[in-house]
Amino acid sequence: MTDLSADDKAELLRQLIARELPDELGRFGPFGGRYAPETLMPALQRLTAGAQQLLADPDFQAELAAELGSWVGRPTALTPVPTLSARWNAEVWLKREDLAHTGAHKINNALGQALLAKHLGAKRIIAETGAGQHGVAAAAACARIGLPCVVYMGEIDMERQAPNVDRMRRLGTQVVAVTSGDRTLRAAIDEAFRDWVADPRDSYYLLGSAVGPHPYPYLVRELQSVIGREARHQILAACGELPDAAIACVGGGSNAIGLFHPLLGDSGIRLIGVEAGGRGEALGDNSATLATGRPGVLHGAYSMLLFDADGQIQETHSVSAGLDYPGVGPEHALLKLIGRVDYWSATDEQALAAVDELSAAEGILPALESAHALAGAKRFAREYPGSRILIGLSGRGDKDMPTLSQHEVGAYAHVAS
């Protein structure tokens, strides 16, 4: 991997904090970029210019802020959790994205991009979804903004996530079954791009995480940074000091970059992203892309990826559908390279144990994805007793009940983080 001096790393961090990255080519240091078919380049360039202009426009920001307040329910609460804190010998605070409309942070991005699409003159929205969470957020945002929406979803995922398919349809969205390729998220992304190539002027492609070709990693970071801005302000107001650590789960990386980006310049805060360690360290048994992956191109960006020995993209595993992705956003790849963020992993069993622990201690049922951040925080508390820890609780666990019901309550209480 690229050899960088301490000065190079400090300079890249400065550029990230100053939001000079990504550069015009969409690069975060060696990562990112725009690896897309020629037919999409004009649309990506138009979107980049439009996004930069609208995000800097006070009228657009005011309209977005009004919708985030009255429709999404922002600011979301910052909740102290005293019982858990006592058990862990730490001072733990939760940034409650589970309280955002539709139950997770994904709505911040879906609403922001839908509003952007309307201002850019799009006539219809295209989106892809794996487990259906981004599809539901996109469907809700499009209904609210008044744009028709088409969601591509793998046939296998449609069977596994039937309630979310129904939810999207009730929100007025057309769900298209993808029967090609692996018939899951990867094939759905390919189909969504294909649709966009066919009609790049009137369609807007609403991507669900901080991945993909430039400008998506930038755009999603800007829209999700509301999490970290609010949390920083709230924790300062509540205790007059910043936390020792901020910890979030990492799938594609959108909730984590949203929490971390506004904290990058606070050098006293340890930032820790927690990936899905799945059922073990063997290739195919986890989705710990940054921990075990190698660099390569997937879905339009150069970042870290999970390959098999033949260089094929690896099938991944996680008990949480939202973390089950073989890639990760390019900004995280750079943050790891320069050492500003550490990336840990938590296993399926550690995440299941954390769901039970938070639910019983504090009356908050977290999403299985978010439970990975909880497991990481528990480990941090053990290594640094007495510390103040801010956890990004990305979503609520109601959607996970079918999975949770396969495991008895307390079955993993003996599992240490």
Ligand SMILES: *Cc1c(COP(=O)(O)O)cnc(C)c1O
């Ligand atoms: C989708 C999802 C994630 C993972 O996506 P990121 O882009 O990594 O944030 C995490 N938590 C919840 C609740 C999700 O729905």
